[in-house]
Amino acid sequence: MNIQVLVVEDDFRVARVHVEFTHRIEGFTVAATARTAAEARRALAARPVDLVLLDTYLPDGSGLDLLAELTADAIMLTAANDAATVRAAYARGALNYLVKPFTAEQFADRLTAYRHYRALVAADRPLTQVEIDRCWRVVHEGDRAAAPKGQSAVTAGLVSEALRTAARPRTAADIADELGISRATAQRYLAELAREGAAEVQLRYGGTGRPEHQYRMPRERPA
Template structure:
């Protein structure tokens, strides 16, 4: 089943970008683009729509007013806010009125895609005619829990960090950057940055090994 999407956005370039992003994802189809809230409500009154991508600042009817109207009159319609509005009170209002997500412009395709794929999974589970198992319910609940953005500093990639953690978790002895580089395929410069980051986080300890020649070598070990 295709998920029908209504885009409500008064900036033509942003609206087209939202359409392109949406239709790059399997299972989604943009049924209509409108540039104001009043036309959005009129369209929803006469067409079946599963998901609305909704801006906040628009003519004729602001996005939060549209959201409230959707939730009062079209309870089966899901809404994702896509806006430059960062006001905490407005974000709180949107969340209290049941938006699936609140995406701040500008955003990446990856961020947009993750939300739509999560929504697709949730939608399929909830519209299944089978009884839901606990694992299926857990998937729905995990989709609804807001995902915290990575708190790592610039230059620290979450996936790379997880890979390095897996490589070193079974080390019972000290190790050097060179040893991990040999088994990971990552550069020594990049690895040192990640190992030093893990040390700063308290997950690793280090000591310097001095020799009669050259610079001292830094030895790492898993913190106790």
């Protein structure tokens, strides 16, 4: 998956940071940048994108007005944190909202969640209600204030990414060896992913007959 991104930000230094942050995340390419709403419209007319990273305060108008025109998905990256602006952004179609200043990790959380969401809606078939509910939950994964009690958000992200990039189902021992954590820790995080519906679990029976849990990201169901 190669998600094409337009960065709309009037401050060229901030825009450069957003571009750099985006390029660090697998599956994303910055197709263009724009400093005004007019530039953004021209860029979109010349080359449609999948995702717009959009500021609210633009020299020639409000990013909210541009948001209402978009056919692409959008995530707001803005200093505006008043309730009215947040409500307007969501009402006009923003998928997520990140208030400046933010960290590279917070930014990566939102884009990674968006990539997972896009994977869920990529299938050309009707979605079940369970899958639709999962889409909404997944696109806001980065908004969770904290990991479950006793868990680290950083470790949870590493376990999830290791599972996502695996070519085959993985066991807790596999993940533990790859990340340098204990098997019990890996098992705890994998079990939490399964509980949330973000991973599938199956049993594998070894030579001793003792079953072992294997985990993988949910597979797309055939149309």
